[in-house]
Amino acid sequence: MKPAPFEYIRCSSLDEAIRALSDLGEEAKLLAGGQSLVPMLNMRLVRPKALVDINGVQSLSYIREEDGWLAIGSLTRQRDIEKSPLVKAAHPLLHEATLHIGHPQIRNRGTIGGSIAHAFPSAEYPAVVVAVDGRIKVVGPSGERTVPARQFFTGIMSTALDVGEVIAEVQVPRLAQDSGWGFVEFTRRHGDFAIAGAIAIVQQDGPVVRNAEVTVFGVGPVPVVCQAASQALIGEQHGDTAVARAAEAVERDLQEVEVISDVHASADYRRHLARVMVKRALLQALERARSARP
Amino acid sequence: MSKKHAIRLTVNGRQYEAEVEPRVTLVDFLRHQLGLTGTHVGCEHGVCGACTVMVNGRAVRSCLMLAVQADGAEVVTIEGLSEDGRLHPIQEAFAEAHGLQCGFCTPGFVMSAYELLTRESEVDEGTIKEVLGGVLCRCTGYKAIYESVQLAARKMGKMPA
Numbered sequence: 001m002k003p004a005p006f007e008y009i010r011c012s013s014l015d016e017a018i019r020a021l022s023d024l025g026e027e028a029k030l031l032a033g034g035q036s037l038v039p040m041l042n043m044r045l046v047r048p049k050a051l052v053d054i055n056g057v058q059s060l061s062y063i064r065e066e067d068g069w070l071a072i073g074s075l076t077r078q079r080d081i082e083k084s085p086l087v088k089a090a091h092p093l094l095h096e097a098t099l100h101i102g103h104p105q106i107r108n109r110g111t112i113g114g115s116i117a118h119a120f121p122s123a124e125y126p127a128v129v130v131a132v133d134g135r136i137k138v139v140g141p142s143g144e145r146t147v148p149a150r151q152f153f154t155g156i157m158s159t160a161l162d163v164g165e166v167i168a169e170v171q172v173p174r175l176a177q178d179s180g181w182g183f184v185e186f187t188r189r190h191g192d193f194a195i196a197g198a199i200a201i202v203q204q205d206g207p208v209v210r211n212a213e214v215t216v217f218g219v220g221p222v223p224v225v226c227q228a229a230s231q232a233l234i235g236e237q238h239g240d241t242a243v244a245r246a247a248e249a250v251e252r253d254l255q256e257v258e259v260i261s262d263v264h265a266s267a268d269y270r271r272h273l274a275r276v277m278v279k280r281a282l283l284q285a286l287e288r289a290r291s292a293r294p
Numbered sequence: 295m296s297k298k299h300a301i302r303l304t305v306n307g308r309q310y311e312a313e314v315e316p317r318v319t320l321v322d323f324l325r326h327q328l329g330l331t332g333t334h335v336g337c338e339h340g341v342c343g344a345c346t347v348m349v350n351g352r353a354v355r356s357c358l359m360l361a362v363q364a365d366g367a368e369v370v371t372i373e374g375l376s377e378d379g380r381l382h383p384i385q386e387a388f389a390e391a392h393g394l395q396c397g398f399c400t401p402g403f404v405m406s407a408y409e410l411l412t413r414e415s416e417v418d419e420g421t422i423k424e425v426l427g428g429v430l431c432r433c434t435g436y437k438a439i440y441e442s443v444q445l446a447a448r449k450m451g452k453m454p455a
Contacts (some may be wrong), residue, residue, distance in 0.1 A: 104406075105355055
């Protein structure tokens with residue numbers, strides 16, 4: 001359980017990191033918080049020739065609000081997001097999701113950019129950025145580009161990042177004042193990886209659901225936006241019947257998805273959990289939407 | 295073997311200079327190069343929390359940090375808590391409330407509790423349990439550990455008696 005040898009390159013600027021990563025190509029790995037990468041190094045699941053450490057790039061650590069969006073520097077620690085009054089006020093969903101990441105001792109080091117670049121199927125931050133239709137700003141040798149979160153995740157632990165590219169910023173739109181949100185996940189123990197989870201965001205006009213966005217994670221290779229579940233709810237009277245119908249519709253959303261089957265849960269069980277998680281997330285969201293209404 | 299890097303860091307108030315291979319984790323550095331074996335190595339992949347130490351005021355898994363990354367850092371380990379041979383109130387509380395059991399995970403629990411009780415002005419059952427959830431005890435009993443931290447919180451004025 002010791003890492004294989006590697007070279008270590010400490011960077012003090014983003015440019016330096018991009019240069020190092022471009023020079024070294026596929027053989028280098030970017031080291032941010034290290035809470036996923038270092039276990040993989042220790043277990044020798046990865047054996048990079050070099051690690052490019054960006055922990056010294058202070059300019060990548062910030063939380064700002066700009067034109068109704070939260071812009072979070074990629075090196076911002078999960079613990080700082082959890083404790084940020086701005087995040088709690090402007091994006092309570094992101095705050096709540098953060099509380100589900102590992103344990104405080106992990107969040108002290110883990111970063112938002114690292115979580116998104118790692119793209120683990122049951123990870124919370126990829127799920128949130130997909131659910132809220134956020135954006136990922138990446139910088140690379142050929143400049144800067146902003147990728148919609150819904151196009152960023154391409155498979156289990158795979159993303160749209162090219163060789164030499166680094167996530168610089170994660171952008172999430174502020175939740176609408178009148179929206180309600182729900183975040184739930186199923187784990188065997190508190191702090192474990194989610195076997196399945198769901199995020200719901202709803203808006204109501206009186207008793208009628210005007211808008212609904214449902215996302216499940218930990219179920220397929222990447223977070224799944226559940227159009228069928230959302231459509232089953234929009235225009236309906238909020239209530240247990242509509243929620244149950246939306247949860248059933250998740251089955252249709254998962255039809256084309258390669259549902260994960262592993263030692264923790266079979267694919268069938270994950271499909272079942274996805275429905276249950278969506279139901280619970282929707283009930284939370286509808287409850288919050290009711291109390292959010294002016 | 296890859297190139298060694300020179301690092302300077304403070305551990306328990308004492309300055310150290312050392313040469314480390316990049317692949318050496320902080321916990322192995324503390325134990326093997328500095329001889330500070332109070333920090334225990336459990337799972338080596340960030341799950342058990344036995345190796346928790348303070349780095350720049352935060353409780354972190356020292357198996358998930360490379361020693362080379364601790365260059366310039368201020369590290370506190372379990373050995374750094376007592377002063378002039380007097381136990382820290384958290385250590386006292388673990389002794390009084392029988393929080394040790396087999397003792398393997400204890401440094402992780404004590405250092406995790408240390409962060410909580412030095413950073414927060416007030417704690418409650420929920421915040422204590424949240425932090426204790428980040429350390430595994432395989433003796434199966436968290437009750438005495440919880441009671442130890444609760445007692446420590448009271449000793450330190452972070453929880454009403």
